[in-house]
Amino acid sequence: MMLFKIGFRNILRNRRRSAMTGLAVLAGTQAILLFGGFEANVFEGLETGAVQRTGHLTAFREGYFLYGAGNPSAYGIDDYRGVIRLVSEDRVLKPLINVVTPTLSLVGIAGNYSGDTSAAKTFLGVGFVPSDRAQMRAWNEHRVTLASSEAPLKDDDPSIGFVGLGIGRILGLCSPLKIANCPQVPDPPSDRPVPDSPNQDFKDLQESDVPKDGNLSHAGMPRLDLLGATANGAPNVVGFYVSSANPQGVKELDENVIGMHLSLAQQLVYGRSTPKVTGITVQLRRTEDLEMARSRLNALFRENGMKLDLRDFGDLNPFYVQVKRFFGSLFLFIAAIMGVIVLFTIVNTMTMAVLERTAEIGTTRALGVKRGGIRRQFLLEGALLGALGATAGVIVAALAASAINRAGIQWTPPGNAQATPFTVALWGRIALMVGTWIALTLIATLAAWLPANRAAKLQIVDALRHV
Amino acid sequence: MVPNQVDSVVRLRGVAKTYRVGSVDVEALRGVTLDIHKSRFSVVIGPSGSGKTTLLNVIGAIDAPTQGSVELCGQDLGLLKDDTLSDFRARHVGFVFQGFSLMPVLSAYENVEYPLLLVGMPASERKDRVLSMLEAVGLTDQRHRRPNELSGGQKQRVAIARALVKRPDVVLADEPTANLDTRTGASIIELMRNVQEKFRTTFVFSTHDPQLMSHSDETFTVKDGQLVTQGAHP
Numbered sequence: 001m002m003l004f005k006i007g008f009r010n011i012l013r014n015r016r017r018s019a020m021t022g023l024a025v026l027a028g029t030q031a032i033l034l035f036g037g038f039e040a041n042v043f044e045g046l047e048t049g050a051v052q053r054t055g056h057l058t059a060f061r062e063g064y065f066l067y068g069a070g071n072p073s074a075y076g077i078d079d080y081r082g083v084i085r086l087v088s089e090d091r092v093l094k095p096l097i098n099v100v101t102p103t104l105s106l107v108g109i110a111g112n113y114s115g116d117t118s119a120a121k122t123f124l125g126v127g128f129v130p131s132d133r134a135q136m137r138a139w140n141e142h143r144v145t146l147a148s149s150e151a152p153l154k155d156d157d158p159s160i161g162f163v164g165l166g167i168g169r170i171l172g173l174c175s176p177l178k179i180a181n182c183p184q185v186p187d188p189p190s191d192r193p194v195p196d197s198p199n200q201d202f203k204d205l206q207e208s209d210v211p212k213d214g215n216l217s218h219a220g221m222p223r224l225d226l227l228g229a230t231a232n233g234a235p236n237v238v239g240f241y242v243s244s245a246n247p248q249g250v251k252e253l254d255e256n257v258i259g260m261h262l263s264l265a266q267q268l269v270y271g272r273s274t275p276k277v278t279g280i281t282v283q284l285r286r287t288e289d290l291e292m293a294r295s296r297l298n299a300l301f302r303e304n305g306m307k308l309d310l311r312d313f314g315d316l317n318p319f320y321v322q323v324k325r326f327f328g329s330l331f332l333f334i335a336a337i338m339g340v341i342v343l344f345t346i347v348n349t350m351t352m353a354v355l356e357r358t359a360e361i362g363t364t365r366a367l368g369v370k371r372g373g374i375r376r377q378f379l380l381e382g383a384l385l386g387a388l389g390a391t392a393g394v395i396v397a398a399l400a401a402s403a404i405n406r407a408g409i410q411w412t413p414p415g416n417a418q419a420t421p422f423t424v425a426l427w428g429r430i431a432l433m434v435g436t437w438i439a440l441t442l443i444a445t446l447a448a449w450l451p452a453n454r455a456a457k458l459q460i461v462d463a464l465r466h467v
Numbered sequence: 468m469v470p471n472q473v474d475s476v477v478r479l480r481g482v483a484k485t486y487r488v489g490s491v492d493v494e495a496l497r498g499v500t501l502d503i504h505k506s507r508f509s510v511v512i513g514p515s516g517s518g519k520t521t522l523l524n525v526i527g528a529i530d531a532p533t534q535g536s537v538e539l540c541g542q543d544l545g546l547l548k549d550d551t552l553s554d555f556r557a558r559h560v561g562f563v564f565q566g567f568s569l570m571p572v573l574s575a576y577e578n579v580e581y582p583l584l585l586v587g588m589p590a591s592e593r594k595d596r597v598l599s600m601l602e603a604v605g606l607t608d609q610r611h612r613r614p615n616e617l618s619g620g621q622k623q624r625v626a627i628a629r630a631l632v633k634r635p636d637v638v639l640a641d642e643p644t645a646n647l648d649t650r651t652g653a654s655i656i657e658l659m660r661n662v663q664e665k666f667r668t669t670f671v672f673s674t675h676d677p678q679l680m681s682h683s684d685e686t687f688t689v690k691d692g693q694l695v696t697q698g699a700h701p
Contacts, residue, residue, distance in 0.1 A: 002577075002584050009572035363568040366529050367629075368557025368585045370550050460529040464564070 022389040028338035029393020037426035044142035055283035073231040076276025101132035102277035108228035127265025158261035166255030168245035346447035362463025378452030386444020477503035482535035513689035519673035561630030563640035620651040640672035
């Protein structure tokens with residue numbers, strides 16, 4: 001008790017110096033926590049976006065992940081309904097799962113030959129079940145604020161889908177889809193040959209293969225013709241109405257992605273043959289169950305002789321992993337700099353304290369305090385300075401985070417298509433706050449070790465003679 | 468820790484102490500042999516630089532002799548390691564320093580209480596002991612004051628109380644009146660003499676003021692590191 005009393009009073013003895021030292025610890029704590037809170041928000045935003053798009057786990061036919069992009073139709077999963085039923089009805093997985101849904105990836109050429117427009121573009125297509133996709137897009141375990149950039153589609157109208165902003169622009173859909181930033185299309189460079197219009201070919205294919213719309217209403221929606229090759233290699237075309245152009249966040253995706261109803265995608269890829277899918281996506285309720293679900297799914301596939309390969313959202317979204325690593329490194333770098341600042345500040349302060357109190361050290365040693373007692377005294381003072389500074393830092397960081405979150409600042413996180421509120425997610429981050437507090441208090445204590453040790457090693461008579 | 472000679476609290480035999488100052492060896496003590504008897508009020512006198520402080524430091528186990536042996540309360544100090552020496556000082560030796568050397572962040576009460584905490588005395592006993600000691604030095608009313616709120620004489624009274632509160636076998640006072648005016652110095656010596664008689668403590672103090680010799684039971688004169696005279700007063 002006396003040790004604490006003396007330590008605390010010694011801190012107050014040189015108030016200005018202690019305040020400056022405490023401020024350095026406070027600033028270090030605050031910087032780490034604010035960046036940590038911001039980083040956590042970015043991670044959660046990225047994770048939410050990735051999981052909304054691709055779920056937590058996707059089962060592919062073996063080989064698809066590495067080679068499937070070249071020929072998606074060749075890697076179709078035959079009895080995908082059976083796989084979905086197996087997964088959905090498993091008693092272990094059932095409580096963990098939010099959505100199990102089939103997806104079909106494909107490549108093809110999209111053309112717009114309505115009116116005076118004649119434009120074509122290769123595309124990367126994804127077929128999905130609209131209601132399942134809507135349910136996946138609603139997943140928000142971390143309750144982050146993400147602007148929705150996708151209008152929901154209907155299960156009962158397979159001919160409606162969406163396009164990326166860029167491909168919409170290229171295909172001349174600016175006006176009907178109200179795409180911003182659509183200047184007058186420039187003339188193509190004169191030194192390049194102008195390709196023959198495939199208009200008539202598309203129309204011929206369309207008439208032979210596309211069913212009539214019947215009584216479905218597509219008023220105001222532009223129509224595209226999607227040309228693909230079936231699994232057998234034959235050309236196929238389907239008609240497709242575009243409900244919206246959605247930003248994808250990355251230019252390459254914006255200029256290539258077309259989202260459509262699963263049955264339309266299957267019609268394009270498999271024609272009248274048995275429809276398949278390229279992936280079965282599993283979205284869990286909580287990300288922390290991922291490993292448990294992975295292990296169970298692998299066991300299920302093995303037990304049922306299914307040659308399926310499971311990939312998680314990190315595998316499917318390498319950008320997420322890269323950004324996470326980048327921010328993680330940045331956090332460590334900032335934390336290390338703050339740690340070094342705190343270390344040197346405390347070393348300096350405690351060295352001054354030992355110098356000023358040398359005669360006092362001699363007196364207490366003469367009275368019977370052991371070397372260890374002197375060491376403990378200065379270590380405690382370093383720890384107290386660190387703890388007080390870190391405590392103030394946690395409080396100030398919480399207030400600053402609250403002020404930042406209320407300021408309404410907007411920014412576009414990496415990989416996001418639209419601006420979201422700039423948020424420092426500090427509230428509830430007990431591990432971050434406690435960890436930072438402990439780390440900086442520990443650094444302060446360790447920083448006091450050298451001066452404390454020097455104080456403990458002083459010869460009593462030399463210390464008493466010190467003026 | 469049974470004394471070799473019951474009556475002798477301090478026994479020095481052929482004690483020498485050499486300091487290295489730069490490249491020069493300075494002999495602060497040269498073959499000092501002396502005995503200080505229990506419950507005596509002894510004074511070590513000599514001019515500045517004669518070795519008085521070194522002698523007291525060696526007796527008080529805060530400095531080790533280069534040669535010779537020092538026994539305090541029958542314990543050969545040369546046999547003790549640093550931590551054991553600290554414990555030994557905490558229990559058996561009290562110090563009064565020339566510059567008072569009070570802990571500035573503690574009140575007068577807490578300064579006096581501090582040595583009792585080192586020996587692990589229970590709180591209730593500690594309180595009684597501190598209050599009675601402060602009363603003995605006349606500082607009951609000033610007990611909550613910090614050293615910077617006390618006069619020089621009051622500070623030295625606190626230092627005396629701190630030295631005596633644990634009832635040590637020997638109290639060593641190194642020129643306790645050097646930083647005080649004559650009148651205050653005299654009152655401090657008188658106080659030391661009174662509390663020494665009251666608690667029957669062995670008191671050894673150094674001074675270069677020959678007038679203070681009259682207060683002592685025994686005088687040791689040190690010159691150039693050697694004990695030149697030793698005499699008892701009636």
